Amino acid sequence: MERTRPAEETNEYYSEKMKDLQYKRKSARRRQIARRKRRFYVLLSLVMVTFLGIGYAVSHAVGNIETAEVTSSGKSSGQVQATPYVEPSSDYERVINRSYPIEPGYIAGTGELRTIANSGGKQMETNAAINLEKMIAGLNDAGMSIIVQSTYRTDADQEYLYNRQIGRQGGDELKAATISAVPLTSEHQAGLAVDLSVDGNLDESFAETAQGQWLLEHCVEYGYIHRYTEDKMEITGIIWEPWHFRYVGSPEVAKAITDSGKCMEEYYGKFLDPEDIEPYLPYLK
Numbered sequence: 520m521e522r523t524r525p526a527e528e529t530n531e532y533y534s535e536k537m538k539d540l541q542y543k544r545k546s547a548r549r550r551q552i553a554r555r556k557r558r559f560y561v562l563l564s565l566v567m568v569t570f571l572g573i574g575y576a577v578s579h580a581v582g583n584i585e586t587a588e589v590t591s592s593g594k595s596s597g598q599v600q601a602t603p604y605v606e607p608s609s610d611y612e613r614v615i616n617r618s619y620p621i622e623p624g625y626i627a628g629t630g631e632l633r634t635i636a637n638s639g640g641k642q643m644e645t646n647a648a649i650n651l652e653k654m655i656a657g658l659n660d661a662g663m664s665i666i667v668q669s670t671y672r673t674d675a676d677q678e679y680l681y682n683r684q685i686g687r688q689g690g691d692e693l694k695a696a697t698i699s700a701v702p703l704t705s706e707h708q709a710g711l712a713v714d715l716s717v718d719g720n721l722d723e724s725f726a727e728t729a730q731g732q733w734l735l736e737h738c739v740e741y742g743y744i745h746r747y748t749e750d751k752m753e754i755t756g757i758i759w760e761p762w763h764f765r766y767v768g769s770p771e772v773a774k775a776i777t778d779s780g781k782c783m784e785e786y787y788g789k790f791l792d793p794e795d796i797e798p799y800l801p802y803l804k
């Protein structure tokens with residue numbers, strides 16, 4: 520008699536088979552997914568490495584260009600950090616202020632004084648004097664006259680003026696120093712500065728006079744600059760002085776400084792030390 524399996528057994532057998540088959544299929548599917556994931560991550564890594572590489576190459580190339588630009592505009596080759604300040608080409612460009620005083624007896628440029636024509640025997644450094652004469656001639660040609668009020672001062676002269684100013688300010692040395700330079704910090708002592716006037720007075724109204732306006736416009740043509748402007752008082756430490764003109768050696772230098780919109784401290788990077796400007800700020804508003 521042929522042995523027959525019970526239906527349940529047969530069903531169970533096939534059911535087991537099916538489970539096994541399903542299990543194998545699932546395993547295969549899982550392995551396939553795992554393979555795809557691996558491929559995906561490998562590909563992702565490759566893409567990231569490529570992008571990082573490109574990014575690095577680009578930034579490196581830009582860095583090289585920037586370095587090259589800095590080097591080409593710098594003072595000397597091999598200099599990585601370009602200074603934003605101009606290097607003086609002569610001592611006519613020397614910045615003189617409370618933090619950068621001159622030596623006793625110092626006269627700039629030629630080191631010699633020259634008497635200015637029609638000034639009552641007043642003197643300035645040779646080239647400053649010659650160019651002041653030309654500037655006054657230009658003003659005269661434009662139909663105006665001017666008084667040469669103050670030019671070269673000896674160290675003793677500056678000492679006297681500074682002490683007199685302290686007296687006028689009731690003993691307030693800080694205020695006095697914003698009006699009359701502390702001895703050895705005046706451009707007049709170096710023979711490079713002139714104060715010009717229309718009536719013998721030195722005040723802000725000079726800026727409104729025809730002479731004052733002509734000088735502000737034309738002084739650069741004679742190598743002079745308007746040194747103490749209204750907008751730079753908190754940097755120069757000196758009040759607005761539209762009557763004070765400073766010789767800087769040539770029309771080119773004077774024009775370059777003026778066109779920069781900077782005062783000499785900013786242009787040459789010779790700023791006042793904090794102790795030489797901060798206590799004075801209340802007097803420079």
Ligand SMILES: [Zn+2]
Nearest residue numbers: 712713714763
């Ligand atoms: Zn002056």
